Amino acid sequence: MTESSPPRGRVRMTGKERREQLIRVSRALFAEKGFDGTSIEEIAASAKVSKPVVYEHFGGKEGIYAVVVDREMQRLLSLVAVALNAGHPKIRLERAALALLQYVEESSEGFRILVRDSHAASGTGTFASLINDIASQVEDVLADQFADRGYLPTLAPMYAQMLVGMVALTGQWWLDARRPDREEVAAHLVNLAWNGLTGLEPRPKLTAASTRPAASPAPLELRPAPTDKERKEIEKAWEKDLKEIEKAREREAKEQEKIRAREQREQEKLQREQEKQRARERREQERLRAREQREREKLLKEREKLRAQEARDAARQPRQAIEAERVELVERVEIVRPAPASGPKELGPGQESGDA
Numbered sequence: 001m002t003e004s005s006p007p008r009g010r011v012r013m014t015g016k017e018r019r020e021q022l023i024r025v026s027r028a029l030f031a032e033k034g035f036d037g038t039s040i041e042e043i044a045a046s047a048k049v050s051k052p053v054v055y056e057h058f059g060g061k062e063g064i065y066a067v068v069v070d071r072e073m074q075r076l077l078s079l080v081a082v083a084l085n086a087g088h089p090k091i092r093l094e095r096a097a098l099a100l101l102q103y104v105e106e107s108s109e110g111f112r113i114l115v116r117d118s119h120a121a122s123g124t125g126t127f128a129s130l131i132n133d134i135a136s137q138v139e140d141v142l143a144d145q146f147a148d149r150g151y152l153p154t155l156a157p158m159y160a161q162m163l164v165g166m167v168a169l170t171g172q173w174w175l176d177a178r179r180p181d182r183e184e185v186a187a188h189l190v191n192l193a194w195n196g197l198t199g200l201e202p203r204p205k206l207t208a209a210s211t212r213p214a215a216s217p218a219p220l221e222l223r224p225a226p227t228d229k230e231r232k233e234i235e236k237a238w239e240k241d242l243k244e245i246e247k248a249r250e251r252e253a254k255e256q257e258k259i260r261a262r263e264q265r266e267q268e269k270l271q272r273e274q275e276k277q278r279a280r281e282r283r284e285q286e287r288l289r290a291r292e293q294r295e296r297e298k299l300l301k302e303r304e305k306l307r308a309q310e311a312r313d314a315a316r317q318p319r320q321a322i323e324a325e326r327v328e329l330v331e332r333v334e335i336v337r338p339a340p341a342s343g344p345k346e347l348g349p350g351q352e353s354g355d356a
Contacts, residue, residue, distance in 0.1 A: 015057075018047075018049070018053065018057065019057050021047055022043065022047050022049075022053075022054060022057055022058070022064060023064065023067060023068060023071070025043055025046045025047045026038070026043050026064045026065070026068055027068045027110070027113065028046075028109060029042055029043060029046065030065060030068055030113050030116075031108075031109035031110070031112045031113050031116075034116045035061070035065050035116075038061070039061070040054055040055075040060070040061050043061070043064070056274070059270075068113060069113060069114065071110075072107070072110035072111075072113055073114065073129075073130050073133075075103070075107065075110065076099075076100070076103045076107075076110075076111075076114075076130065076134075077130070077133055077134065079099040079100075079102065079103055080096050080099050080100065080134050080137060081137060082095075082099070083095030083096040083099040084096055084137050084138070084140070084141060089141050089142075089144065089145055090194050092141050093138075093141065093163070093190050093194065094186060094187070094190045096134075096138070096167070097167050097185075097186040097189045097190055098182065098183070098186045100167055100168070100171050101171060101174060101182035101185060101186055102182065104171045104174060104175050104182075105178075105182055108175065111171070111175060112175070114127050114130060115127050115172055115175075127168070131161070131164050131165060131168055132161075134164045134168075135157065135160040135161045135163075135164045135165075136157075136160070138160040138163055138164055139156050139157055139160045142156045142159055142160055142163075143156055146159075163193050166189065166192070166193065167189055167193075170185065170189055
């Protein structure tokens, strides 16, 4: 059964409205049970539609899950992007932490979906991809600070991963704890991150060599501040790294654009195929209806002929009965009719009758 002919009692929706309804229902089920624990049957039952309706809109459970996850990721990324847009680096970090905690608080179901099937410490999965996207934005915040402090620019991506991972894991914990409030949690996060960054050493080393675990740890000798020449060399290396990163991002953006274009073509092709299939089904239904109509008309004609024949037979039957009665009556009259009487004998000349 398709949407064009909903069963009795179902609310009739447009295709767009039905799609949004299925996304809302699936989002709640994925948040509660996860991807593996949710079935197409449950999605269809919760939306009060048949399974083919779900397949028609999304192609299967993987398709609708991808849409739900993509919407959640885009929402969170947009919040973080706005927070990191402008301002002092510390303020941007505070806004970013608040944005993540705000998302956790206001969209708990969405955050559970993002972290349920993968976690921040894993190298693959939905959440790891999200962490990488946010970390790439935090890199830009750290770049200026690294340049001013004489740190290696190539380390900015690693520190961005550390900071974002710390905030994300704290968000997972706060998802259930919810104490203290999000402003206080954000303040402590930035306190740890910012003050830790403030006291960073340009070239940190472990306090003890791993090859000599029994040796007493020796304090580090702090490296003096870089000279102007070293600073210029660092700045050049940083600029070179930035250019390489920008080129890599451009290549990645082009590749992503190609992927999106290919997916768009595939989606359009699929839609055309589905439209052709629906057109074939409509033509087949029209042929079936036309054939049924012809059969009904033929049956009606046969019935009319039968009724006409019966009427003619009924009209002939009284005449035949009357004719049969007439013939029978004639036959009876012939049977009971008396024989003709013989007349008086003719007398010859000179004869008299007996009475004379």
